[in-house]
Amino acid sequence: MSRLRRPNAGWLLALVALLVVPTVMGVGQFGAGTAMASAMTTAGSLATSSGPSPSITAAASLDSSGSIGPSAPAASPIPSDSSLPSPSDGPLASAPPTADGVVPGAVNATSMALTAEYDATVRLNFGTRSFQVASTMTITNTAAEAIDRLELNTIAARLGRMTVTLARSDGRAVTATVKDQTITVPLGGILQPGGRVVVRIDYRATLRSGLAGSNWLFTRVNGILEAHRWLPWISRATPFNRPNHGDPFVTPVSPRVRVTIVSDRVIRWATTGEQVGGTGTTKVFEARNVRDFAIAGAPDYRLTSATVGSVTIHVWGRPGFATAAVMAAAKSALARQAALLGPYPYRTYDLAQTAGGYGMESPGLTWIPGGAGSIAYLVAHETAHQWFYGVVGNDQARQPYADEAAADFIARYTLNLRRSSRCATARLDLNIYQYSNTCYYETIYIQGGNFLDDTRRKMGNPPFWAGIRDYLAANRFKITTTKSLLDTLDARTPLNLVPRYEPRFPSLY
Numbered sequence: 408m409s410r411l412r413r414p415n416a417g418w419l420l421a422l423v424a425l426l427v428v429p430t431v432m433g434v435g436q437f438g439a440g441t442a443m444a445s446a447m448t449t450a451g452s453l454a455t456s457s458g459p460s461p462s463i464t465a466a467a468s469l470d471s472s473g474s475i476g477p478s479a480p481a482a483s484p485i486p487s488d489s490s491l492p493s494p495s496d497g498p499l500a501s502a503p504p505t506a507d508g509v510v511p512g513a514v515n516a517t518s519m520a521l522t523a524e525y526d527a528t529v530r531l532n533f534g535t536r537s538f539q540v541a542s543t544m545t546i547t548n549t550a551a552e553a554i555d556r557l558e559l560n561t562i563a564a565r566l567g568r569m570t571v572t573l574a575r576s577d578g579r580a581v582t583a584t585v586k587d588q589t590i591t592v593p594l595g596g597i598l599q600p601g602g603r604v605v606v607r608i609d610y611r612a613t614l615r616s617g618l619a620g621s622n623w624l625f626t627r628v629n630g631i632l633e634a635h636r637w638l639p640w641i642s643r644a645t646p647f648n649r650p651n652h653g654d655p656f657v658t659p660v661s662p663r664v665r666v667t668i669v670s671d672r673v674i675r676w677a678t679t680g681e682q683v684g685g686t687g688t689t690k691v692f693e694a695r696n697v698r699d700f701a702i703a704g705a706p707d708y709r710l711t712s713a714t715v716g717s718v719t720i721h722v723w724g725r726p727g728f729a730t731a732a733v734m735a736a737a738k739s740a741l742a743r744q745a746a747l748l749g750p751y752p753y754r755t756y757d758l759a760q761t762a763g764g765y766g767m768e769s770p771g772l773t774w775i776p777g778g779a780g781s782i783a784y785l786v787a788h789e790t791a792h793q794w795f796y797g798v799v800g801n802d803q804a805r806q807p808y809a810d811e812a813a814a815d816f817i818a819r820y821t822l823n824l825r826r827s828s829r830c831a832t833a834r835l836d837l838n839i840y841q842y843s844n845t846c847y848y849e850t851i852y853i854q855g856g857n858f859l860d861d862t863r864r865k866m867g868n869p870p871f872w873a874g875i876r877d878y879l880a881a882n883r884f885k886i887t888t889t890k891s892l893l894d895t896l897d898a899r900t901p902l903n904l905v906p907r908y909e910p911r912f913p914s915l916y
């Protein structure tokens with residue numbers, strides 16, 4: 408996600424900010440659009456009190472297998488992995504692997520090291536905002552341990568007044584429970600390593616009608632319907648509320664997602680996938696190797712296409728959208744970033760105008776708010792997420808450095824937009840719940856990106872970029888950690904980078 412946006416009602420505050428904080432305009436390397444966007448950001452800061460952050464101190468991290476292990480719903484809002492059992496614990500130790508569904512028993516465990524294919528149908532009404540989902544997941548337990556429940560993430564649980572209308576495991580009804588943005592689905596038994604199960608989950612929800620807070624992630628307003636993280640997805644319980652605009656998500660890659668959208672009127676859709684069938688009010692999309700499936704649609708979207716190498720770029724915008732600027736920025740970003748990072752992983756890259764809110768990444772699809780300033784920066788930042796978040800995943804809630812600092816560094820490096828932070832130097836290893844709204848962007852994005860750029864300068868370009876490409880190759884379509892990024896760079900240089908890392912990442916070094 409990017410911090411920069413154009414708030415719908417921000418003009419007065421922006422003018423105030425331009426008068427009160429003239430230094431914002433003095434940042435020489437920015438164009439006028441960026442300065443305006445920065446001013447609006449400042450305006451938002453003026454209007455927002457920066458109260459104390461919640462006292463969340465638990466720093467959870469994924470173990471190397473991605474397993475979450477038996478964890479009772481935690482007292483801490485951040486589930487900890489400290490309760491992982493030794494491998495010899497539990498009934499799974501003696502049970503042979505099986506591949507035919509759930510077997511009786513319980514292990515009180517879930518995992519993100521599952522391979523899930525999703526086949527979902529969305530029935531939505533652009534007029535009434537009704538949003539109904541029927542999803543069939545085919546899940547293979549690729550973890551080393553048995554599991555007996557799924558923890559599925561969907562923001563419809565927090566933004567859509569969601570009701571689960573059906574939950575089945577292996578053809579049998581099970582009782583799903585919803586807490587925060589997590590649907591917990593008991594499998595009705597144990598799924599052993601290698602085992603396969605089909606889980607069905609249906610819900611009905613209602614899209615929001617505005618953009619305030621996080622509503623822009625799941626809304627229909629200003630002639631556009633947009634839904635992020637709507638498809639219940641393998642994850643782990645992760646708090647949705649945070650004091651900033653960090654992304655409270657962690658999602659493993661699915662090899663295949665098929666989505667059928669049935670709408671009350673003909674809508675042109677920009678999605679993570681490619682259209683493979685349907686016409687009129689029913690359209691079918693498919694995506695491969697993605698960790699989400701976002702959609703944005705409008706009856707009057709216009710499509711503009713171009714190619715960069717073997718990638719087709721689609722820009723979807725309503726009349727009046729800055730299509731030409733977005734397309735130019737996307738072509739440039741894709742070409743420059745692929746040259747540094749390796750090939751973009753999909754055949755198509757879509758950029759869609761959204762109703763408002765922030766720029767937002769999803770695999771193969773970037774959201775650009777209508778009227779956004781600093782298009783080149785915004786598009787470059789979100790495009791960089793195709794590698795840092797898309798190709799290599801991370802726990803965006805608990806380790807935001809891995810995707811946000813890296814994406815912002817790439818954007819500012821390729822556009823020559825480095826600037827200094829407007830917040831005091833701070834540690835870079837905290838989770839999104841621990842940074843204030845005022846300083847989250849200035850710390851993780853700006854200081855975090857500058858830290859990577861300083862590391863590049865210390866190492867020299869060839870070993871630095873080789874290290875970045877090592878990291879992307881070694882973790883392709885996996886979930887990894889901030890430490891893995893830093894260690895991979897350290898391994899590429901005879902310099903010892905650990906003394907540089909220690910003060911900024913005290914929980915890791």
Ligand SMILES: [Zn+2]
Nearest residue numbers: 408409811814
């Ligand atoms: Zn971002």
